[in-house]
Amino acid sequence: MRVGALTLEAAVVDISLGGMGTLVYDSRVRLEPGMLIERARVLHENNGPVTVDLEISNVSAVVDRDGRPANRAGCIIRGSRKTLEELVLMFISDLGEP
Numbered sequence: 001m002r003v004g005a006l007t008l009e010a011a012v013v014d015i016s017l018g019g020m021g022t023l024v025y026d027s028r029v030r031l032e033p034g035m036l037i038e039r040a041r042v043l044h045e046n047n048g049p050v051t052v053d054l055e056i057s058n059v060s061a062v063v064d065r066d067g068r069p070a071n072r073a074g075c076i077i078r079g080s081r082k083t084l085e086e087l088v089l090m091f092i093s094d095l096g097e098p
Helices: 081-092
Strands: 011-016 019-024 035-046 048-063 069-077
Touching: 011 081, 019 048, 035 081, 048 081, 069 081
Parallel strands: none
Antiparallel strands: 011 019, 019 069, 035 048, 048 069
């Protein structure tokens, strides 16, 4: 994702047709509700990237299970229904695998 002059990575921690939750570890990045992040590339190890626009709906400070501080950002995915379905299927394809 690009936020201003910064390019950053965020870990997708949950996803649905309504949006997705991400963890952002770079403390220089200031995400605010209402921000629009255009042309964010969502990657999954078994698929090519899907490009979407994300609208930040909420942000909260959290500590991940490894004890690292992060910002959890809830995002509304702005895209076609087909793109939303493609994203969700991309991530649920791993369910049930050890």
